[in-house]
Amino acid sequence: MRPRLILGAGLTAAILLLAGCATGPDTGPTAITGGKGDGNPAQSSSSAPQGPVLAAPRNDLGWTDCAKAVSDRFGMTAPAGTSIECASFTSPITPDQQSAELLTIDAVRARTAATPKDAPPLVLTTGTDMPAQRALLMLTAGDGKSILARNPVVAVEMRGTDSRSTIDCMTMLDSSTIVNNGIAGYPGPLRAPAALATAQRIDRLAKSGSSAADSCNDTLTPNQVNFTSVLAASDLDALRVRWGVDRLAVLGLGEGADVALSFAAQYPDRVGRLILDTPTSFGSNTRDRASTAATGVQRALTTYASRCAQIAQCSLGGNGLATIASVVNKAAKGDIPDISDTNVLTAITTALGTAISDADRAALAAAISAADRGDTKALTTLVSTTTGLRDSQPQLLSRCNNSSGTVGLDQVPGLITEWTKQNPITGTNAALSLVRCNGWATSQPAKAPTSYTTAPLVLAGTNDPINGSDASTLNAGFTEAGTAPISVSWDGLGYSVLAHSSCAADVVGDYLGATPLSGPAERACPS
Incomplete structure (x- = not known):
């Protein structure tokens, strides 16, 4: 008997020019030691330019407490005072065919009593790295959990992995x-x-x-070809439509950065904020990605x-x-x-x-x-x-x-x-x-965004043990799109800068605010 498939029903950034274009010596990234960390006075809200508006969902999902179920699945409990809630929504398996079969997409939300009720959510995607809810638990336990005092975080699982369906x-x-x-x-x-x-x-x-x-x-x-990072971007848009909001704040973690960048390429006017945390080499071929991973993971093991x-x-x-x-x-x-x-x-x-x-x-x-x-x-x-x-x-x-x-x-x-x-x-x-996908038809590289209404925020970890992330591989794409991202480097050890760094959480929190970040385009957080 054959195996079977079961299916369920532009921010204008106030940033400095990159060091290579500046006059005078390169002093390196500005170190951030806490708070807003940019060493410059914050712009007043009355005079600062406004970024694309982020809003809380008008029609929220049917969230239910699932802390025990998530804890039992991963053997890890969220800290006391953090609520873990589950819900799901549907998305067409083929985005341009609304009559197509529907996929069920699982979502898990983390928040605390301090999280403002009207705060817009930050949508977390991990692509194929690991379940997004496992990464969410890591965030709630790590130094980056302070982000929950400003915004809820909603982890959206990769299509095809929902709890009621199996591939x-x-x-x-x-x-x-x-x-x-x-x-x-x-x-x-x-x-x-x-x-x-x-x-x-x-x-x-x-x-x-x-x-x-x-x-x-x-x-x-x-x-068979509908389970990709490119099509997973359409699931994020299905969530946006379900919520009834104009734009999303998306955090692409690791391989999830491919999903986030695909979302920005396909739906540029629906991006409110775009955060790429220890991103993989978007657009690179399989061999180059494997080479980058080999080098980066070896470096992380050496550091460990x-x-x-x-x-x-x-x-x-x-x-x-x-x-x-x-x-x-x-x-x-x-x-x-x-x-x-x-x-x-x-x-x-x-x-x-x-x-x-x-x-x-x-x-x-x-x-x-x-x-x-x-x-x-x-x-x-x-x-x-x-x-x-x-x-x-x-x-x-x-x-x-x-x-x-x-x-x-x-x-x-x-x-x-x-x-x-x-x-x-x-x-x-x-x-x-490289041999794992022998016999599979190879796909064309995902199309990169041609422009950004929101200047991306890149959290560049140098010791990522999962993908061996090298955020510099994205620079050519940013240049071609005419954007200058805000970059935060971190030489700590781990998958996700945000989860491991309260300094990065401060920057992300400010980035999600109503006004663009002021201060340097290149920053550094302590490990």
Whole structure:
């Protein structure tokens, strides 16, 4: 029997010219230490230009308390005083056909007693990275939670992932082989008692990718290509229409920045504010995105090992990076039961990206160190949790639908050699991942906005363990569109600058206000 698909029913920025265009020496970004942080007097509301108006929903969703259900799902509870509410809305699976089948889109809202009742919501999207509500929980627990004193945050899930619908178009064996980058793990233990040759992994992964493509095309026809970041932008507009507001404030986190930028490209006059937090390389082909991720994630792991050594309870030892590499290599050789090297990297990077405190980072270090000594219980539990967050079938489907540009199977061994020299821990995994979508039709790169009525706010984290974000990849697109974004750099460690930085939350709060931000175009928040 074939698997089946079930479907449910312009801000004018008051900013300085970039340093390269200014006279005199480049003094670097302005450091922000708290408050508004720009070192300049705020404009008075009576004389300041007004940005596009943001409004609270006129016709809100039917929110119900779901704190326990969300907590049970993710094993994480929102802090006391924070309400977590769930609702859903519908969106046509094909936006230009209003009579098309409807998708159900899940949404989760976070707010506190201090959140103004008439404050416009900030819409959070994470694309295919992880459930948006999991990222929302991270925000409510992190230093960026102060944003909730100004605005509610509404997490909107990626199309195809709602709680009442399932995309189940791949066999479990194919999806497991894809998730493990060529090592089959279902049913039963991983079928890798010893190290697999690179050619074997590529062959297994290519066959499973091709089989999954055929199965999903057969099962989902004619909707197999309708689960993309570009079409997810239409879901945000469906929410806007449902709310009865003219414009949205959108926060695109990680791969969710692709959704946010697609929204700005398709509906430029419906963007009230646009925030890109640790964004992926919008418009880049699959190979370039993988290369960027390999470099960025390796950098984040190196930073983690270095900083963990400064935490009293960290157990990674004097050469933490070597300990991480040791566990990854043991898994690649089949020396860790039921865990692949790809599993290990997914677990470590997810736990590190969502860690809020030093205690969280120390707990991760303990799991890694124990696994290196042969005690894999904690790491196995972490693998089970994080694989479910990062590699569900709907996520795999959307990533393959989003892929642009092909990489020949004969090119992958060379890329493995090249990338592993540069990034010893992440290079092999990144290059193998290029084979996951073998057999899928590649899409055209998403169209970038040609202009912005709202100057984007870019939160540029330099140590993102999830995507290895490099916000500089967006600069060419901004230049072509004739915009100068406001940029906030942060050299902390984690997925989402906003979730981890109260300084960034202050900037975001001001950006969402009625008047444009004053002060420098380039800023920096302390880690």
